[in-house]
Amino acid sequence: MKIRDMLREERTISFEFFPPRAADGIPGVLDTVGELAAYCPSFISVTYGAGGSTRDFTERITVQAKQSGGVEVMAHLTCVGQTVDELDGVLGRLESAGIENVIALRGDPPRGEEQFTVTEGGFRHASDLVRHIRANYGFGIAAACYPEGHTEAESLERDLEYARLKVDNGADFLITQLFYDNNDYFAFADRAAAAGIGVPVVPGVLPVLSAPQIRRFTALCGSKIPAKLDAELERLAGDDEAVRxxxxxxxxxxxxxxxxxxxxxxxxxxLNRSYSVSKILDYLALPGHTLG
Ligand SMILES: Cc1cc2nc3c(=O)[nH]c(=O)nc-3n(C[C@H](O)[C@H](O)[C@H](O)COP(=O)(O)OP(=O)(O)OC[C@H]3O[C@@H](n4cnc5c(N)ncnc54)[C@H](O)[C@@H]3O)c2cc1C
Structure with a gap:
């Protein structure tokens, strides 16, 4: 089912996983997908790496999860290191495997590289990939957006214009980068609506698992850790269980x-861990997303 159709009928709960480094890690990821399937997610997704074999694992996990019949899936796809022909190869395989939803991204540069470099014969921006998918395939399409602005954005206004371009080019809905101050999401949703973005803007939430990890992630993606949360992380430094x-x-x-x-x-x-999300959903007891 297309996620855009779900979003017309329900409020979605979705889980994002990442591919393992080696093939023998695939069953472990699928086990976690299975554990969290008990909460009846609307869909799950698997991130797409900057290159190499993990891309193959992403495809395998995405297709296996879909074909297991237990859960709807969304494939991540990026412009990094791929020509349009190569992207068409991936999209064709996903289509043949029955995948109905894709999130179209520019992608982060490969490890060790500071900047995104356009591949010759490839796309520069996610909006180009969105347009290409909309023109040539029947997938439902999502794209990324940034309540606090993308790290490379000239300004919040320009960043929002480019988010709007992704929607104009065919994105059915947007998913936000992680944030820890809901006011950033609310302000972004208001600015998006005022800029004529009429599609759902789904907030992305990352429960903190460890202090060093969240400091690294937020430094990379440009989201801030609010002072109160930061102080608590300082206070609990060294006690991993308390931080979790x-x-x-x-x-x-x-x-x-x-x-x-x-x-x-x-x-x-x-992040391939079921513990925190299970506890959050147990606490929230959202209709349709509780354990039977
Ligand atoms: C929900 C979600 C899922 C993600 N999944 C993955 C994943 O699986 N794999 C991965 O590698 N990364 C993933 N990312 C990270 C993402 O790839 C990075 O944030 C990346 O740096 C930007 O991707 P984008 O699709 O937003 O790019 P774009 O929309 O192309 O934006 C990149 C930058 O260019 C600017 N820009 C956009 N369009 C134009 C234009 N036409 N002209 C000039 N400037 C423009 C924007 O303001 C922004 O600063 C994900 C992010 C989110 C929020």
Whole structure:
């Protein structure tokens, strides 16, 4: 089923996974997908790496999860290191495997590279990939957006214009980068609506799992850690279990407020761990997403 059709009928809950480094890690990821399937996610997705064999694992996990029949899926696809012909190869395989939804991204540069470099014969921006998919395939399409602005954006206004371009080119809905201050999401949703973006903007939520990890992630993606959360992370430094519980509590309160405000859905960055998201969903007890 296309996620755009789901979003007309329900408020979605979705889980994002990443591919393992080696093929023997695939069953472990699929096990976690299976565990979290008990919460009846609207869909799951698997990120697309900057190159190499993990891209193959992404495809395999995406297709296996879809063909297991237990859950709807969305494939991630990026412009990094691929010509249009190569992208068509991936899209053709996904289509033949029955995948109905894709999130079209520019992608992050490969490890060790500072900047995104356009591949000769490839695309420069996610909006180009969105347009190409819309013109040539029948997939439902998502794209990324940034409540606090993308790290390379000239300004918040320009970044929003480019988000609008992705929608104009065919994106059915947007999923946000992670954020820890809901006011950033609410302000972005208002600015998006004022800029004529009429599609659902689904907030992306990452429960903190460890202090060094979240400091690294936020430094990379340009999201801020609010002072109060930062102070708590400092206070609990070294106690990994306490940090994880803080992450559960913080994300549960974040999602509770977002849900009460009427967001179209919530996309959880699961990081292949079921513990935190299970606890959050147990606490929230959202209709249709509780354990039977
Ligand atoms: C929900 C979600 C899922 C993600 N999944 C993955 C994944 O699987 N794999 C991965 O590698 N990364 C993933 N990312 C990260 C993403 O690839 C990076 O944030 C990347 O740096 C930008 O991708 P984009 O699709 O937003 O690019 P774009 O929309 O192309 O934007 C990139 C930058 O260019 C600017 N820009 C956009 N269009 C134009 C234009 N026409 N002219 C001039 N400037 C423009 C924007 O303001 C922005 O600064 C994900 C991000 C999110 C939010």
């Amino acid at each position: 519980e803080l992450g559960v509590e913080y994300a549960a309160r974040q999602v509770e407020e977002l849900w009460a405000a009427g967001v179209p859905g919530v996309h959880f960055y699961v």
